[in-house]
Amino acid sequence: MGSLQPGVQRLRRDQPLEDFVRALEQDGCVIVSDFTTPEVVSKANAEVQPFLHAQGLPGAKVGALAGKTQTVNRLIGRSKTVREKFFSDPLYQELCEHFLAMETTAWYGDEARTNKSHPLLSIAITFDIPPGTPAQGLHRDDKNHHARHPPTDRYYNNRDMLLGLFVPGCDTFKANGATRIVPGSHLWGDDKPDFSTISVTDAEMNVGEAFIMLGSLYHGAGSYPEPLGINSESGRESRTVHAMFSCSGVHRQEEISFLSYPIEEVKTYSKLVQDRLGWKQSEPNLGWVDLRSPEFMLE
Numbered sequence: 001m002g003s004l005q006p007g008v009q010r011l012r013r014d015q016p017l018e019d020f021v022r023a024l025e026q027d028g029c030v031i032v033s034d035f036t037t038p039e040v041v042s043k044a045n046a047e048v049q050p051f052l053h054a055q056g057l058p059g060a061k062v063g064a065l066a067g068k069t070q071t072v073n074r075l076i077g078r079s080k081t082v083r084e085k086f087f088s089d090p091l092y093q094e095l096c097e098h099f100l101a102m103e104t105t106a107w108y109g110d111e112a113r114t115n116k117s118h119p120l121l122s123i124a125i126t127f128d129i130p131p132g133t134p135a136q137g138l139h140r141d142d143k144n145h146h147a148r149h150p151p152t153d154r155y156y157n158n159r160d161m162l163l164g165l166f167v168p169g170c171d172t173f174k175a176n177g178a179t180r181i182v183p184g185s186h187l188w189g190d191d192k193p194d195f196s197t198i199s200v201t202d203a204e205m206n207v208g209e210a211f212i213m214l215g216s217l218y219h220g221a222g223s224y225p226e227p228l229g230i231n232s233e234s235g236r237e238s239r240t241v242h243a244m245f246s247c248s249g250v251h252r253q254e255e256i257s258f259l260s261y262p263i264e265e266v267k268t269y270s271k272l273v274q275d276r277l278g279w280k281q282s283e284p285n286l287g288w289v290d291l292r293s294p295e296f297m298l299e
């Protein structure tokens, strides 16, 4: 059972899906304590590392990124492990389907037609912060989609259009800038929160755990003030998180998948990943080529 005060619950993946749904509805977030293994995380880190090294400093200044954060974009193509083990994780995908799929009935004259639209990958990106990085301002990632949030006490269907998955590449804790989160803030409205009075939690995680959050949850990277002499096997100390966001099938993807992932590479991906990148149209009639669902182009 969840507590009444919002917080972040740690659940095991063999717990019923409803427990994860309830935690996300109540708190806006949940930690999966046995999401993956340290070996799988090391593999993902090794795949991503060359792209981090190639990028060099300073990092991007876009949105909540303030110039210190290193990023690896096009992550679905660059890391097979992120693509197949993290993004394709059945529990994460089931939760995406639960929170983001849309089903509506519309009239064509007297005929009722019911359609379901399935989620898309919005963006997959590694966030890597070195010592000397200040905390990000707390924000909602669905700002990009101009989301509006009527304040509510009770979660309701399709309130969110984004569901994020954060897989830490190293242990994350307060001193190395673990993501700061505000459990329960997904139910807030759009007025300016009084950030001086709210209680912020550090999403501290061990390697192998993962954090799932709704796009309306206030959060931000924590500060990593000084070197700690850890996580520097790759030659540089940093805090790494592999992040994926899915969006509803009727929203624009943050990263343009058709330009980021070449068709010849997409042909080698699983059907699930192809669909989530947008190679299957949303019903009815969104995202087609020549009036056909684009999957025929992958044959």
Ligand SMILES: O=C(O)CCC(=O)C(=O)O
Pocket (backbone or CB within 6 Å): 064, 065, 127, 128, 136, 141, 178, 179, 180, 219, 220, 221, 222, 241
């Ligand atoms: O690095 C993190 O912990 C979170 C980054 C983030 O929230 C963002 O850049 O939007």
Ligand SMILES: [Fe+2]
Pocket (backbone or CB within 6 Å): 064, 139, 140, 141, 219, 220
């Ligand atoms: Fe964010």
